[in-house]
Amino acid sequence: MSKRDYYEVLEVSNGASEAELKKAFRRLAMKYHPDRSPDDAEAEAKFKEAKEAFEVLSSSEKRAAYDQFGHAGVDQSAGGFGGGGFGDAFSDIFGDIFGGGGGRSRVRKGADLQYNLELSLEDAVNGTTVKIRVPTLKHCTTCSGSGAKPGSSPETCDTCGGHGQVRMQQGFFSVQQTCPSCRGSGTTISDPCNTCNGNGRIKESKSLSVDVPGGVDNGDRIRLSGEGEAGDAGAPPGDLFVQIHVKTHPIFERDNADLYCDVPISIVLAALGGEIEVPSLGGRLNLKIPAGTQSHKLFRMRGKGIKPVRGGPVGDLICRIVVETPVKLNSAQKELLEKFGESMGKATNKHSPNETSWIDSVKQFFEDMKS
Numbered sequence: 001m002s003k004r005d006y007y008e009v010l011e012v013s014n015g016a017s018e019a020e021l022k023k024a025f026r027r028l029a030m031k032y033h034p035d036r037s038p039d040d041a042e043a044e045a046k047f048k049e050a051k052e053a054f055e056v057l058s059s060s061e062k063r064a065a066y067d068q069f070g071h072a073g074v075d076q077s078a079g080g081f082g083g084g085g086f087g088d089a090f091s092d093i094f095g096d097i098f099g100g101g102g103g104r105s106r107v108r109k110g111a112d113l114q115y116n117l118e119l120s121l122e123d124a125v126n127g128t129t130v131k132i133r134v135p136t137l138k139h140c141t142t143c144s145g146s147g148a149k150p151g152s153s154p155e156t157c158d159t160c161g162g163h164g165q166v167r168m169q170q171g172f173f174s175v176q177q178t179c180p181s182c183r184g185s186g187t188t189i190s191d192p193c194n195t196c197n198g199n200g201r202i203k204e205s206k207s208l209s210v211d212v213p214g215g216v217d218n219g220d221r222i223r224l225s226g227e228g229e230a231g232d233a234g235a236p237p238g239d240l241f242v243q244i245h246v247k248t249h250p251i252f253e254r255d256n257a258d259l260y261c262d263v264p265i266s267i268v269l270a271a272l273g274g275e276i277e278v279p280s281l282g283g284r285l286n287l288k289i290p291a292g293t294q295s296h297k298l299f300r301m302r303g304k305g306i307k308p309v310r311g312g313p314v315g316d317l318i319c320r321i322v323v324e325t326p327v328k329l330n331s332a333q334k335e336l337l338e339k340f341g342e343s344m345g346k347a348t349n350k351h352s353p354n355e356t357s358w359i360d361s362v363k364q365f366f367e368d369m370k371s
Contacts, residue, residue: 115241129212
């Protein structure tokens with residue numbers, strides 16, 4: 001049976017932060033954990049599904065592979081997600097739920113950032129490298145991200161004793177909460193750094209190169225690990241997500257791996273047939289027009305579309321014929337058309353079968369209205 005999308009399992013968006021992932025998993029674990037729902041096979045299955053989704057998405061490397069390749073990108077490590085990052089997150093979550101833990105709270109990882117990158121269709125299809133400039137927060141070099149003035153250091157929080165959390169008794173239940181004094185860091189700063197005012201981070205803009213793989217489309221994201229905001233008190237930075245937006249093209253319309261292109265032709269070419277040049281992203285192509293071609297006829301040119309970024313067959317180029325009625329005719333041209341019309345006679349069903357069929361349908365419609 002095919003697996004559900006991990007973001008759908010946790011009921012979060014594709015750009016969910018680490019905190020949002022934890023919150024979503026905590027909620028599902030509270031609901032479906034076997035200790036809370038004993039002898040409930042369905043609840044156990046849902047808990048395992050949520051656990052697997054969280055294990056992948058809470059790892060920046062596995063999440064990047066999943067975002068780019070789906071389940072195929074993480075199948076090799078399925079069932080073996082025992083990395084240290086997940087273990088810490090798992091302990092934090094179940095310490096909150098079942099009262100365990102009690103160790104020092106981890107410092108907070110930096111926030112993820114999003115950058116909207118606009119590309120031409122050609123660059124999106126062929127791939128490119130783009131230089132971008134991103135405003136962010138970086139670790140203060142004066143205090144090395146600690147927030148304390150050089151020569152001093154953060155002190156153990158008196159409220160929580162350095163654990164970063166305090167325990168509140170509510171009836172029969174013991175609830176563990178983030179320490180209000182140190183905000184979960186386990187330390188306080190009595191002599192803050194003058195450069196960052198004790199924050200440990202300063203605002204800065206940085207330039208980055210983004211390698212855009214060929215075949216990306218609207219809504220695709222590229223993860224740049226560690227290029228987000230710096231974390232609190234020297235904690236690891238978050239990630240930068242580059243969101244792709246493809247500009248409207250003057251000739252082509254994209255539909256997944258296929259390209260559509262309107263091709264205007266004259267009534268002479270449509271009636272007599274011939275061969276014309278049509279554009280593709282790979283260069284010029286020849287298209288044969290059969291005699292009697294009607295407007296809106298589609299011609300499919302196999303393999304002349306787009307190679308998807310996640311693999312699969314190359315799409316097609318689909319040419320949509322638009323037969324143009326001539327305009328601004330001179331008197332000689334009008335006379336020729338009149339003679340042509342006379343030569344057609346009354347055999348419209350032979351030369352214009354669609355028109356004849358339509359007229360018959362209209363007549364029947366009005367006959368039906370009378371009855």
